[in-house]
Amino acid sequence: MLAVTCTSQSADDPLSGLTVGERPDPEVPEGWARVHVRAASLNHHDLWSLKGVGLPADRLPMVLGCDAAGVTDDGEEVVVHAIVGDPDWTGDETLDPKRSILSERHQGALAEQVVVPRRNLLPKPEAMSFAEAACLPTAWLTAYRMLFTQSGARPGDRVLVQGAGGGVATAAIALARAAGLTVWATSRDEAKRARALELGAHEVFEPGARLPARVDAVLETVGKATWSHSMKSLRQGGTLVVSGATTGSDPSADLSRLFFLQLRVVGSTMGTRSELEALLRLCASSGVRPVVDEQLPLAEAARGFARLVEGDVVGKIVLTA
């Protein structure tokens, strides 16, 4: 099968370890299923793997990719939940200490085939294309959990989304708007700020800009570059939800502000199978759809990765098999 594989790692030149080529078809363990991938989406996670973050070198070669939608050997159209955990674990899968996501321990989804435990399969909604469905399991699910499980934001509240162009950020903007929140967003780029308005943001700002008012919650994936602004933008008792740190993870904690304003800082990672089910229902009922920046054939994966490195993407890059 054709697959996009991490064959070596380099922090300075991550694309040097990206190999697109033939790999053996995967074996299907007992209780698992084969998915013939129709669409898979890129995530910043794939770049971290190529940089040597979160993927030990002794696991290479590793097929990249967390997100897929496709068709099983039995002909079911499915979306794949990316978290593979302890089969005996019950409850919130994101809290399973033995969990990993596809492409960390198990071969990933940027391939013509991926195998996953049967319980990781969810029916793909008919109204959603394979490309749209392939955007949901990581970026969109992460945004869903940040917003609806972790932030405490309710309809009518005001949220700030940092780094508007990103996969998680575009999802957060669209979902927050659909849920009746007032949505403010920042981006470094004027064109991305304009796009964020089209996607549902009520107002957009340059990074670090003084906001017209404080917000109830901030959704943060950028990290060091925006952290201080995130802390300053919260109202007393507000919540900063963080699920990523693209620009570095050692920001000043700003402890005085944290305790004096009684802020809450909440970590968030991926989402559960039942949150993915709820996200699928929300997309179906609201008409909200993932933002696909570009679709490319699997064989042209390198071009998609180059765009991700450049940071000129709004939403998701999808590879089709």
Ligand SMILES: NC(=O)c1ccc[n+]([C@@H]2O[C@H](COP(=O)([O-])OP(=O)(O)OC[C@H]3O[C@@H](n4cnc5c(N)ncnc54)[C@H](OP(=O)(O)O)[C@@H]3O)[C@@H](O)[C@H]2O)c1
């Ligand atoms: N914990 C989890 O479960 C989880 C799940 C998904 C993602 N993540 C993490 O969340 C982060 C975002 O993921 P993603 O897939 O959404 O990435 P992405 O699509 O590559 O987006 C990254 C965004 O960060 C902003 N950014 C990058 N460099 C910046 C800088 N120097 N200054 C300001 N903003 C900058 C950009 O926004 P603008 O260009 O608009 O400013 C960019 O669009 C990654 O670190 C990823 O690993 C974590």
